[in-house]
Amino acid sequence: MKGYREVLSLYLRDLLFPPRCAxxxxxxxxxDPARPALCPLCRTAWEAAGRASGLSGGWEEPAAGVYLVPYRPEDPGDVPQQVIYHIKHRDDSRVFDWLAARLxxxxxxxxxxxxxxPDTVILTYPPRRRSAVRREGFDQARRLAVCLSRRLGVPCLSLIRRPAGSVRGAGREQKKLNADQRKTNAATSYVLxxxxSSRLSGRFVVLVDDLCTTGATLSACSALLTSAGASGVLWATVARTASRK
Ligand SMILES: [Zn+2]
Known part of the structure; x- marks a missing residue:
């Protein structure tokens, strides 16, 4: 049962910012107390995408992980792609919370x-580039991780950061790079x-991000976390780029 204040704040928010399908x-x-992120039609497409990809087993390689839907960059009308675009550009708590519930x-x-x-689990995320945070006003991986930590009842800690411009070219926009460049870029883009170390010792880390494309970012971050004493790392992303068949 939600408190009176919470219900009122949701009511006011919908009144001021009429909700739209992501x-x-x-x-x-x-x-709508269920606060859906998608209209019925898009929700059907989203669920069909999740089922079609046989996701129940999660990741095969290179790490253990879970994701909700495949992401098809070649299909701009794809609902998962629209949702990823939405959460990169809109700080929409309704959508973050809806995704976090599923994750x-x-x-x-x-x-x-x-x-x-469960009491050994903590959450963290690869932080967004500073220039992107300045441009968009928020970090979508952080938003998602915080919502997920509330759902799971485990702490979300900022364990990874971007080094302050110390490495030339580090932190370039991943989407402009190929797989090898992504790997090199990711390795220099993050530090603990x-x-x-003191917060990681013996902890199992759920590493949260919006999208996994080549896995370069999550691999680089997992290596850092493990080197600092994490007992294991599980990747959790909204979507994973599906290779072209
Ligand atoms: Zn829709």
Missing amino acids: GCGERLVPF AEAVTRQLEAEGIP ADDA
Whole structure:
């Protein structure tokens, strides 16, 4: 049962910012306590995309992980692609929370399957480039990780950071790079936060991001976390780029 204040704040928010579908932009029914992120049509497409890709097993290589839907860059009308675009450019708490609820289910299943004790789990995320945070006003991986941590009831810690312009060319926009360039770029784009080792010792880390394309970012971050004492790392992303068949 939600508190009176919470209900009122949701009501006011829908009144001031009428909710729109993250897939097609159509108006959603306001004041819906379920706070859906997608209209019924887009939701059907989203669920069909998730089922079609046989996601239940998560990742094959190179690491254990869960994701919700495949991402098809060649198909701009694709609902998962629209959702990823939406969360990169709009700080829409309704959509982050809707995605986090779905990721929480997938992560919980995976942690249970691996026998990870819940009290050893912490969440972190690869931070967005500073220039992108300045441009967009928020970090979508962080938003997602914070919503997921609330759903799972485990702490979200900022364990990874971007070095301050010390490496030439580091932190370039990943989407402009090929797989090898991404790997090199990712390896120089992230460092551990100063207090990471003391907070990581013996902890199992869920590494949260919006999209996994080649896995370069998540691999680089996983290596940092493991080197600082994490007992294991599970990737959790909204989407994973599907290779062209
Ligand atoms: Zn829609």
